[in-house]
Amino acid sequence: MKARVKWVDGMMFVGESGSGHAVVMDAAPDVGGRNLGVRxxxxxxxxxxxxxxxxxxxxxxxxxxxxxxxxxxxxxxxxxxxxxxxxxxxxxxxxxxxxxxxxxxxxxxxxxxxxxxxxxxxxxxxxxxxxxxxxxxxxxxxxx
Missing domain, CATH: 3.30.300.20 (K homology (KH) domain)
Structure with missing residues (x-):
């Protein structure tokens, strides 16, 4: 199984699964995130x-x-x-x-x-x- 996580901006990242699906992850605002994705x-x-x-x-x-x-x-x-x-x-x-x-x-x-x-x-x-x-x-x- 493989996966890839790429930094987008701030504390937002896009995770890409080996099966070809993507998900946005972001941190809470108190640590620099913008609350735009799942923690x-x-x-x-x-x-x-x-x-x-x-x-x-x-x-x-x-x-x-x-x-x-x-x-x-x-x-x-x-x-x-x-x-x-x-x-x-x-x-x-x-x-x-x-x-x-x-x-x-x-x-x-x-x-x-x-x-x-x-x-x-x-x-x-x-x-x-x-x-x-x-x-x-x-x-x-x-x-x-």
Whole structure:
């Protein structure tokens, strides 16, 4: 895997992934940024959320669960001193579907956290990571 980060101006940088995608990163105004992009540490948190969400959706689809939506809300705390690593992260999954089995959702979240999500495992080296989930049944919603 390769990536490239190029300085643009001030504290703004453009990150380019090996797969050909780009993202703007910027620092907070109090350190010279202009708040025009995602902070690098926010990107790490978003990466963990994306990684684990992909796992959860894939596991549920392979298990033939009728999933229609998946959202993960993340909250993190950082150390007060440098390096300000993540010390606590909580990932709360809201999984929607028509008649989803809560036990299978719980299993998908656990498998992602414990086995498949490399971002979670890596961040877990410095942070206490917890997970929660809720299942929303959308059987009353009209079929799309």
């Amino acid at each position: 690098p540490m926010e990107m790490l948190l978003l990466g963990m959320g994306g990684c684990s969400s992909i796992d959860v959706v894939m596991i549920l689809k392979k298990g033939r669960q009728p999933i229609t939506d998946c959202v993960v809300e993340l909250e993190a705390e950082r150390a007060a001193t440098d390096p300000k690593v993540f010390t606590k992260i909580h990932a709360h999954f809201i999984v929607t579907g028509r008649g989803l089995d809560p036990k299978k959702v719980e299993r998908a979240v656990a498998l992602s956290a414990e086995k498949y999500c490399s971002a979670s495992v890596m961040l877990g080296a410095t942070a206490a990571i917890t997970h929660g989930f809720e299942v929303v049944d959308d059987t009353a919603a009209p079929a799309a």
